Amino acid sequence: MKGKFTGGVHPNDSKDTRESPIQNLPLPDELKISLLQHIGAPATPAVSPGDRVLKYQAIAEPSGYVSSSLHAPVSGTVKAVEPSPHPSGRLIPAIIIEPDGRDEELDLSSSADPDLKKGPEAWKKMVGDAGVVGMGGAAFPTHVKLNPPGDKPIDLLVANGVECEPFLTADHRLMLEEPESLMGGLHLAMEMVGAKRAVIGIEANKPDAVEKIRSMDLPAGFEVEVLPVMYPQGAEKQLIYALTGREVPTGGLPMDVGVVVQNVGTLAAIFEAVTKGRPLVERVMTLGGTMPKGPGNYRVAIGTLLSHIVENTGGLEGPAAKIINGGPMMGQALAGFDSTMTKGTSGLLVFGPGESRVLKPRPCVRCGTCVRSCPVSLMPHTLGSLVEWDQFDLLEEFHVGDCIECGCCTYICPADRNLVQWIRQGKAELITRSK
Ligand code: SF4
Ligand code: SF4
Incomplete structure (x- = not known):
């Protein structure tokens, strides 16, 4: 390890589900597959109401280079394409599929490369065709990341197994239970970007995962690095700095310093896409928090209603007062369980009354704690105040665009x-003004 990033905080990791093996969640009676599952343009439907679809069949096409396709997680009938609650809180068109219980699959043999003979360019296309997106939460289309421009040579592939968000343990379980897929995907991704070295970054609170990966007889050029437990250790730029000492420039990308980062779940999905031709139609997520009666790690079909997850894992201990899609630091608060699993849903956390509070902001006491906690050396107190006082024109002077929205400043204030929240509001206002 080369360095420690500046700032960061130490929330209790609360990873009580770390010992819970991955279980398959039963299929629901209806799937609502949102057309917006990724960063970039929403997908365009390729099916109409009344169409019969097979499991793994493409049901929506990418609508641009930074977009992604969608596939049916089951065989069944398309009932509608209509607006449906999305984790963002908006209504977004979704393809509604009624499963027929037969689980009839599309023949994937022509799109698979089990002997790995087709080569990196063909594999990139297979990953794009399989609708693989970043599964650490950001859901950036993976084929774009695997295609760095020729003037950005890549020497290092980083497998991100940090999972620094409290409560979430899905990546941890994946590393323990499916290390072969992860390592297979890592080999493939290295070849696709031309990297000669790979580092698997894992936080020190997952010693069993470190041991598991190290026991796999790693070939030359592969290393496992154990990182201190510190939030946001898994943020791309902070992880790259910690592992290599390289600083991704302001406004730049990891490829600017010769690095591509892929989440461990994404690497497993790359392996499935290339070796089996299997599209991304399900993922592992953590059901956590204090209220679920069946907390644990579940493999869930994309498009499953969140209420189905809760109901099929034993329900709740009592009324839900706070529901979060993702982790508590960067996840989105939800008004209920009526939105659905997307490819970026790493967790569903549910807390009861008295376990969360509505922040009642008081005047800033200029303690500077938020500045010390900021992993990108911003002045969060100033940014927040500028938004509070409607001085949006000054935000860019204070580099608001560099904020990774990690939430450390709010957590510590x-x-x-x-x-x-104010910073997000300020960024949104700047985007609106630029149109
Ligand atoms: S949310 Fe933004 S301003 Fe606040 S600590 Fe994180 S990067 Fe810094
Ligand atoms: S931590 Fe809160 S009170 Fe302290 S300087 Fe930052 S905004 Fe002000």
Whole structure:
């Protein structure tokens, strides 16, 4: 390890589900597959109401280079293409499929490369065709990341097994239970980007995963690095700095310093796409928090209603007061369980009354704690105040675009100032003004 990034915080990791093996969740009676599952343009439907679809059949096409395709997780009938609740809180068109219980699959033999003979360019296309997106939460289309421009040579592939968000343990279980897929995907991704070295970064609170990966007789050029437990250790730029000492420039990307980062779940999905031709139609997620009666790690079909997950794992201990899609630091608060699993849903957390509070911001006491916690050396107190005072024109002077929305500043502020919320609001206002 080369360095420690500046800032960061130490929330209790609360990873109580770390010992829970991955279980398959039963299929629901209806799937609502949102056309917006990734960063970039929403997918375009390729099916109409009344169509019969087979499991793995493409049901929506990418609508641009930074977009992604969607596939049916089951065989069944398309009932509608209509607006449906999305984890973002908006209504987004979704393809509604009623499963027929037969689980009839598309023949994937022509799109698979089990002997790995087709080569990197063909594999990139297979990953794109399989609708693989980043599964660490950001859901950036993976084929784009695997295609760095020729003037950005890549020497290092980083497998991100940090999972620094409290409560989430899906990546941890994947590393323990499916290390072969992860390592297979890592080999393939290295060849696709031309990297000669690979580092698998894992936080020190997962010693069994470190041992598991190290026991796999790693070939030359592969290393496992154990990183200190510190949030946001898994953020791309912070992880790259910690592992290599290289600083991704302001406004730049990891490829600018010769690195491509892929989440461990994404690497397993790359392996499935190339060796079996299997599209991304399900993922492992953590059901956690204090209220679920059946907390654990589940493999869930994309498009499954969140209410189905709760109902089929034993329900809740009592009324839900706070529901989060993802982790508590960067996840989205939900109003209910009526949205659905997307490819970026790493977790569903449910807390009861008294376990969360609505922040009532008080005046800033200029303690500077938020500045010390910021992993990109911003001045969160100033950014927050500029938004509070409607001084949006000054935000760019204070590099608001560099904020990774990690939430460290809000977490640490003794005056309960909801800094990250204000910063998000400020960024959104700048986008609106630029149109
Ligand atoms: S949310 Fe933004 S401003 Fe706040 S600590 Fe994280 S990067 Fe810094
Ligand atoms: S941590 Fe809160 S009170 Fe302290 S300087 Fe930052 S905004 Fe102000």
